[in-house]
Amino acid sequence: MTIAAEPAVQVQGDRVSLLRVLGPAHVWALGVGIVLVGEFTGWNFAADKGGALAALIVCWIVGLLYTSVAMIDSEVTSTVAAAGGQYAQAKHIVGPLMAFNVALFLVFAYTMLEVSDAILLGDTIVAKAGVEGLNHNSFIAATIVVLAWLNYRGVLMTLNVNFVITAIAYVSIVILFLSVSPWTQGAVLKLNELVTPGNALPYGWIGVIAAFQFGIWYYLGIEGTTQAAEEVRSPARSLPYGTMAGMITLLIAAAMTWYVCASLMPWEYLGITYYPLWDAGKLTGSALLENLLFIATLLAALASANGCINDAARAWFSLGRDRYLPTWFSAVHPKYRTPYRSILFLLPIALAFAFIADLNQAITFSILSGVLQYTFMSINIIMFRKKWPLGSIRRGYTHPFHPLPAIVLFCLCVVTFFAIFLGFGSQLIAMVAFYFLISLWFHFYRYKFVRRGAQFTMPWPKPQGY
Amino acid sequence: MWVALSYACWGISIVLALWMLYDWFKIDTTYSEEMLTSSREGELEAVSEKHRI
Numbered sequence A: 001m002t003i004a005a006e007p008a009v010q011v012q013g014d015r016v017s018l019l020r021v022l023g024p025a026h027v028w029a030l031g032v033g034i035v036l037v038g039e040f041t042g043w044n045f046a047a048d049k050g051g052a053l054a055a056l057i058v059c060w061i062v063g064l065l066y067t068s069v070a071m072i073d074s075e076v077t078s079t080v081a082a083a084g085g086q087y088a089q090a091k092h093i094v095g096p097l098m099a100f101n102v103a104l105f106l107v108f109a110y111t112m113l114e115v116s117d118a119i120l121l122g123d124t125i126v127a128k129a130g131v132e133g134l135n136h137n138s139f140i141a142a143t144i145v146v147l148a149w150l151n152y153r154g155v156l157m158t159l160n161v162n163f164v165i166t167a168i169a170y171v172s173i174v175i176l177f178l179s180v181s182p183w184t185q186g187a188v189l190k191l192n193e194l195v196t197p198g199n200a201l202p203y204g205w206i207g208v209i210a211a212f213q214f215g216i217w218y219y220l221g222i223e224g225t226t227q228a229a230e231e232v233r234s235p236a237r238s239l240p241y242g243t244m245a246g247m248i249t250l251l252i253a254a255a256m257t258w259y260v261c262a263s264l265m266p267w268e269y270l271g272i273t274y275y276p277l278w279d280a281g282k283l284t285g286s287a288l289l290e291n292l293l294f295i296a297t298l299l300a301a302l303a304s305a306n307g308c309i310n311d312a313a314r315a316w317f318s319l320g321r322d323r324y325l326p327t328w329f330s331a332v333h334p335k336y337r338t339p340y341r342s343i344l345f346l347l348p349i350a351l352a353f354a355f356i357a358d359l360n361q362a363i364t365f366s367i368l369s370g371v372l373q374y375t376f377m378s379i380n381i382i383m384f385r386k387k388w389p390l391g392s393i394r395r396g397y398t399h400p401f402h403p404l405p406a407i408v409l410f411c412l413c414v415v416t417f418f419a420i421f422l423g424f425g426s427q428l429i430a431m432v433a434f435y436f437l438i439s440l441w442f443h444f445y446r447y448k449f450v451r452r453g454a455q456f457t458m459p460w461p462k463p464q465g466y
Numbered sequence B: 001m002w003v004a005l006s007y008a009c010w011g012i013s014i015v016l017a018l019w020m021l022y023d024w025f026k027i028d029t030t031y032s033e034e035m036l037t038s039s040r041e042g043e044l045e046a047v048s049e050k051h052r053i
Helices: A024-035 A045-050 A052-077 A086-093 A096-129 A137-153 A155-179 A204-218 A222-228 A235-262 A276-283 A287-321 A340-356 A359-387 A404-444 B002-030 B043-048
Strands: none
Touching: A024 A155, A024 A222, A024 A235, A024 A287, A045 A052, A045 A204, A052 A086, A052 A204, A052 A222, A052 A235, A052 A359, A052 A404, A086 A096, A086 A222, A086 A287, A086 A359, A096 A137, A096 A287, A096 A340, A096 A359, A096 A404, A096 B002, A137 A155, A137 A287, A137 A340, A137 B002, A155 A235, A155 A276, A155 A287, A204 A359, A204 A404, A222 A235, A222 A287, A222 A359, A235 A276, A276 A287, A287 A340, A340 B002, A359 A404
């Protein structure tokens, strides 16, 4: 196998395309930036569903789900290096209808997550201010518009900013962890008093199953790294490296977060608070830690919304480029090299949802679309290995123990769907019905506009059996 | 202070939104639609890497 590398060319004649300027650190910043907000809020609702121990059990089991996601994604994306990520994968491996649905999963998951982040940021500022009559709408608008502007102006600055604010938010968790003497119980932490055999699993094992829905928040969005595929200098190297490093980072952050929070507050409170880490900072009695965790909560929400705008716009842009949607959306800014029309199109949609939706609804729609996407990924990798076995095409990364990660991922997705059904059954049914109807529209109306041969761009040999 | 910050947020949002709309209009009227939508998936990959096993 030989790779003859030449300087990447972005403009050829009158053509303009996305800019290849990113490295592994940007991929890490994109993935961890999207996810880290889940440590600051979201995961703790798992404690409400099943107790503090259930939140820890799902931290590990859902960690297994996302490790499978990261491994599978790294292999396929290091081969299908195109904006759109899982959409481009689905298009080449499964087919156009699956690809269309996957792109919608992506856009919904990231836009709803962006909405949730903006609401969280607005609510956090209002809670801190404690001023009567102060509304969160101005902070929501500023979050969404400023970050859209940043994304509009270029991917390099966007992800440089994400790297810095994500790193600060992450370091704040480490500082909190080290500040509470984690090696000593009784001084600050009281895990043995707060989590006892009598209250560890207050609703039994069904509570653990129900907790899966919010356990997703520990890691939701790490698969977003693949959206940068067309903008990284070396996709085959940077994407697996950035994604796997991100996953390791998040597993450590999730474990530290649970340990500190479960050792500082009873599960009844932990399960309902919107700010578990900020509250943990307050409970240490240190004003410095309290303020640090307040700022870190804001930065984590900003980093997540920033990455979500980046990813949703690229998925939407890819749909336009393949004529799955009007080609108007596939425009690239000739100066900033960003999918500027897609960014602008999704901006008022995010604003509208942020002003009218509540946090729980937005989070649930995001999680639902995410889990639909993970279910697809488990099927996708089986088909990928079957159609293009090892050795038939160049892979930047080959994940081990195939098909075990795919089977684990599929089984855990089924459990998570059941957990979502327990809590948000009507939303689950409504969303599945929406995807079914939109699939009919695509199949019977929109697909006739697609240039069928031109959409398959990877220089691969014919798949086995064709 | 928080109320002033709230008004500042509205101001920044409006200014940046207007700037993006202006830039969008300027770009769309300066460049041809063919050029703006000329990006092709896999093009860079084909340019920068030769796929051989």
